[in-house]
Amino acid sequence: MQRKRWMFALLAILPTLAIFAYVRIYPIGDTLRLSLHKWDILSKNKPFIGFANFEELAGDPLFREALLNTTIIAFGVLLITIPLALVLAALIYHRTRSRFAGFYETAIFIPHVVSLVPAAMAWKWIFDARLGPLNALLTTFGFVPKAWLFDPVLSVVCIIVLCSWQALGYAVMIYLVGFKSLPTSLFEAAKLDGASAPQSFWYLSVPLLKPITLYVSVVTLVSGFNVYAQAFVLASDAQGAPGRQVRVLVLDMLENSFRNYRVGYAASEAVVLLAIVLVLTLIQFRLLREKGVR
Amino acid sequence: MIGALNSATTTSLKRRSGRTALLGAFMLTGLSAASAQTVTVWSGYPEMAPFYEHVAQGLKAKHPNLNVKVEAIALREHEKRIALGLTSGVAGATVIELQGSTVRRYLENDLLPKAPDAVVNFVKDKTNFDEFFTSNASYEGAIYGVPLFRGQAALFYNTDMFKAAGLTTPPKTMEEYTQYAEKLTKRGSDGNPTASGWSLRLTGGGQGIAEKFWINLFQYGGSVLEPTADGKWRANYANEAGRATLKQYLQNVHVLKTVTPEMPADAEAFERGQTAMFIRESWVIGDIASKAPNLTYATAPLPRGSIALPTNLYVKAEGADAKAAWDFVMATNEPENLTWLLKNVGWLPNRSGVDYSSVTNAAPAFNAFVNYPKDYKFFTLPSIGPIEEVLTRLAAQLTNAFRNASLAKDDAAIDAFLKSAADETNQILRREGLLGK
């Protein structure tokens, strides 16, 4: 009987494990291995060069720029999304019985599900210095119109806005679920004690929602570090398309790999990205950890 | 029409079983007729697609079963698909259009076959191609490809805007370029330029920025890379020529304010009358003809010389397919097709001995490209592995420099910048073992 169970379990899980090994574990290992070699895609030999790639990375201005941009974007999105999502979810939850609740949820979540590229196109036009409605709005209020997509600082801001716009819906959705599962008894007790709504929000809801905040912040931060499509479309360096290229890590990686034909070097960049993500995730777990999570 | 793609799909399907069988129902269906031969043409210039189709049309008489599939995508993506495609084996016969400078790494790694004898004789014939083009299509003495067209830059200028500014002839020296730019710039009430006098490549296009910089640099006698006596290379722009070039950019952007990075630029701006002059390749002529046929413009050669970037056709194929592919390649160089190319697309055919006067008479703009002065000098991108990386990194440096207003009047700062950029260039060369003395 026991053997039968064991056989079933093993056989059932083996295909998935095999796939996992092939499409996840092997390539991850390969990335680590490639980072210590030099390979230009075309040639048959891949000489081992130790940590030379990493040394070169440390001194590479383009890599540093990519790292800086990516970090700013990731944290920018995080700092905007989490508080905003918390507040919005709280507001929607308060009105959860009104007929509008469905509309609110849908409207806020839609940016998250539309394909990345059309959404980025929409924002690209909004930010357009000559034709975009943003500048039109600014001029009607008497502000100076800006070249949003050309300025090195503003173009990063634009990407942060775009990514937050997309990430918000998912965060709100998850927070809403969290709110729905909070014990109402606590809040009624607080109200009886004279706590105001904002107080019970700050002192009760926020701490209780910590595990959700942890999850949302990990997911948002990690996907922030992998930003690519948005930078590709919004801040592209295509000939004739107006914009200043915002260099992000993934873009630098792909450029090194497929344009400069330096796969080993790109792999070392990937390893750095991995290390960053791991460290940040660990930190977040530390900060927001609750007993018994996972 | 889905020929090449589907035969690849069905082949890979047959190689695997199990899961494939289960999900086979979902696979794309549609098999093309097995007897037709398919040649796929990979091009990095979308505007060349009609030309290749035109050539295919012409071949229909002799090769009724030949199916030519043209896939022209943006240049960067094209280069990438070649890098990845050649090493994995492309399905079916593929004609690959590549610049001579980019193709070297593939030849070094044995990824493209030599040309067949008939083709070699055609290419080596001095009456067909100048030595410059023949050597561009060879490697270690053997011919691998067939020259087709080249990119060559010249000045485009809007004659109406010139007249309005009181100018009758095109600028002849680089100093005149700046003077002209000043006179031609149209300004709004706040003094900021609304139409630039001289559209410079300040943003976008990756290594294109470095290429355009090199063209200007060449007029001052410099170059981004120069060959050294020992057959290697070295950066050559941390000098007076480099300083003069960069200074001219900065002057125009920050001091004289004849152009800014945010302004519309390039061919599109020229066609819309948003710039009075710019330096570009001959394809613009065809672009203007189709998008702004009423534009009054003319072309002129550059003060010292121009870039010439030859693009050749190579073939990756086996057996009988190879013959069909090379037949196509040879057909592209037939006089009728080359004239069609010049007239309708605008890139310059490399083949000599063909009478292009029917085109140049109808479109005098071509004269600056085809009938250049006797002492005109040409330069091309070195055929070395890291050339893209060198140019891409230089472009990134330049983009930052162009935005830096404080550099405009500070020669020492300009020199320092050029030195650090040149150091980076040399570092790349050293890493690849290509740095000369």
Added chain:
Amino acid sequence: MKPLPENTSSRGMSMRTKERLVNVMIDVVLTATCLLMILPLVFLVSNAFKTPQEMLAWPPTVIPDDPTVANFKAVLGDTPLLRWIGNSILFSVLSTFCILATSSISGYILGKFRYRAFNVFFAIILATAIVPFEVYMIPLYFQAKALGILNTTWGLLLGYLVMSFGIFLIRQNVIQSIPDELLEAARIDGAGEFWIFWRIVLPLLRGALGALGVLAFFQAWTAFAWPLIVATTRDSYTIEVGLALFQTGFTVDLGRLSAASALVLIPSITLFVLLRRNFVQGVASTGLKE
């Protein structure tokens, strides 16, 4: 603010009015926010209908003065847009199916069959969940190349066959909502293991599978970096890649670009509106709470 059942306010009129006022204010804020969120997409759709001249007009209009369908015609005629959408749909559907299949069986096994060896597996799966795809997609690309499946749906699928989070989700769900007793009872009754999985476990997982399915679908639908490097022939682009590369020609036609993008919005939004319930239900049942 926490919700108070509206009928328990028995403190008099002023309390209720105050509540109503607060509610109205919240509604205003939320409505404004929602409108702002959808505004960019509204712009996109309206741009799709503008003529090239109107695209250049300043200040830009929200509702086109002179609506035209020329952009749509041009886009549908010149580019294989429908084919790209087809590619995306095929890829997303297949990916969803694979992810659901692998996640459900693996989640079940890892959740209910507590062998020590499996703990290692689970740890590995969790560990790889954190690793972003972009980190290892380059070697994976070369693996796809070696298999000869570039530019095919299989090649696209290679990166999206399994989802670590999916396995985790199902495992959580299995642990929390499927009592061991139920399974034991079935075993005592003589049911085979596979039958138990197929007939008892799967139906109980419906909510979670629904949520996972939606997640997997949209993950594949919006994938960008991987399809960008895998699909290099025009015919095999997914819709995201095709649209993005649309704009890298020498000149950019905003009207057409918007038309193409707007066309793509339709399946996205439709699918979401249909599947919203599923997703919310599923997320709720994942045990994100303690």
